[in-house]
Amino acid sequence: MNVHRVAVIGAGPVGLAAAAHLVEQGLEPIVFEKGARPGNAMRAWGHVRVFTPWRYVIDAAARRLLAAQGWSEPPSDGLPTGREIVDAYLTPLARHPGIADRLRLSSEIVAVSREDRSRIDDAERESALFVVRWTDASGELRNELFDAVVDASGTWSDPNPMGRDGLAVPGEAEASHAISYGIPDVLGKDRALFAGKSILVVGGGHSAANVALDLAALRAEESETEVYWGRRHATASNLVGGGEADELPARGQLGLAVQAQEQAEAFRVLAPFSAERLALEGAGVRVHARVGAKRQDFLVDRIVVTTGFRPNLAMLRELRLRLDPVVEAPVALAPLIDPNLHSCGSVPPHGVEELEHPEKGFYIVGMKSYGRAPTFLMLTGYEQVRSVACELAGDHAAARDVHLVLPETGVCGPPAALSSRGAQDHPAAVNSAVPCC
Incomplete structure (x- = not known):
């Protein structure tokens, strides 16, 4: 697969990190952000001070791009608020010359498909470009073609309703x-x-x-x-x-x-x-x-x-996805993050092999890749996009050489009553990811 232009959906921490890695690999990312500014979702909880220090907040490729522009990195042990992450990190990154001209704000993705092919069409499917349909700031509907797509749109816009059954309780809409x-x-x-x-x-x-x-x-x-x-x-x-x-x-x-x-x-x-x-x-x-x-x-x-979030899969309806029926994460990733199987600890390193779908060249990364699992950490997303960028650039060995060291809770072990769902097949299932912030 010969890849040059890559659509990145979302200009949050993982989306902009994806752009940074793609730029380093000599590829051309086009970043779509439905908000009027980068880090739109994070601004919604900008008053919250995260429990992740700065050293875990900044992606390695982003750090290299910013350092070359004379950026001053915040103190590594400081605990930023969401707003400080946007102002001191994401905004300068979005202004980097390699990203700024490729950032499309107030641009909401409506759908992703293959050019001239619905999800049921097999003929020469892998050679067809991806078509990304989006609305610009004026509300005009546009189509654009790409070699690959990285969906880092997150889940913030799709909160779970109040009911424990996953449904809105009667009267919730009226209230x-x-x-x-x-x-x-x-x-x-x-x-x-x-x-x-x-x-x-x-x-x-x-x-x-x-x-x-x-x-x-x-x-x-x-x-x-x-x-x-x-x-x-x-x-x-x-x-x-x-x-x-x-x-x-x-x-x-x-x-x-x-x-x-x-x-x-x-x-x-x-x-x-x-x-x-x-x-x-x-x-x-x-x-x-x-x-x-x-x-x-x-x-x-x-x-x-505050019952968590779920991925918006409607815009991906014409793509062939392979998602776990419980967690709504890629099937190879799901057993590693399923909250039914985890109590604490760290998620195993993972990259393209765990994130692949039947649509070659399409990846869901970041919080959205975890589906309904609530245990995402930005560092996990950064390693995901590093691996994906290497794969799209043709460096398959580097894409599979994944490394991830996460801070643990210090009292790790399997839940008292592990679900039987895949635990015996995945030794790493007794560990879990750590929370997003």
Whole structure:
């Protein structure tokens, strides 16, 4: 396969890292970003301070490109906010001469296919160019041809709904004006929505923990603020990680802070929690839920849903993908990241061999490659795109020489009850990836 022009979907950390590696390989990336600025999704949670220090945030190829332009790298041990990552790293990278003229902002991908071939057409399929359909800033629909496509569009725009069954609970759409998905800026620009109000947080991961801790801090200043936290697990043990032994200290501290605030009764934990129905009542929302074996209902002013994200596969409908039916990740990658098989630790190194689909020259990378698994780290995405860039440039040996060293929690081992789904076939399945930030 002779590759020169490569479409990169998404100008977040992994998409821009892909562009940097492709530039180093002498290829021509065209980067599509639906936002008006690079790092659009990260800006949405720009107030959050990540638990990954700068040394794990910056891609190696991006560092080389930026250093050649006289860029000053932030202190390696500093813990940036999402906004600082965008301002100090992604924005300068997007302005690099090798990338800036190839970056198309306010350009949303509608579909990807093969030129003159739907997914059912076999004839000379691998030799056909990819057609990328997108809308520009004016809303005009455009088609463009590429030798290869790297989808680094992430999952931020597709949050999971509130229901534990993966579906929106009845009444969720009607109550959408009172629901925040993701990580709202509780102590900043969104403060007025939460101060002195009754709030329900739904979710049990690190994003939910960040929101709950911010609301606890708000409650300390605004005593009428009332916080419920609906989560699957009664204890916060799944959030503690390695605690004081965690190789990402801020990650361990996050879990310990949750435990401390829980003991101080800064929020009321409802667990195991399952929302069943929402109903508008006056200016609030009545939540009908099952908590353990009992059904309860209570009135809140606002709900924060932090139940994870899912990949948008609609734009890839005309491509031949090979995705795991559970995780919605590439089938070779799925057993290495499946949350049913993992408790903590590090994901094994992986690259093109784990990311390949029947469509030669097409790759899903970054957070989207993990499908519904919540345990992604930027370093993982950087190694993915390094491997993919080498493969597209024809250096197949380098593409398969994958290396990845991730900080571990310090207390790693298999879950107490491993699912039988593939565990016996994948020795690495007793390890897991670490969270995204």
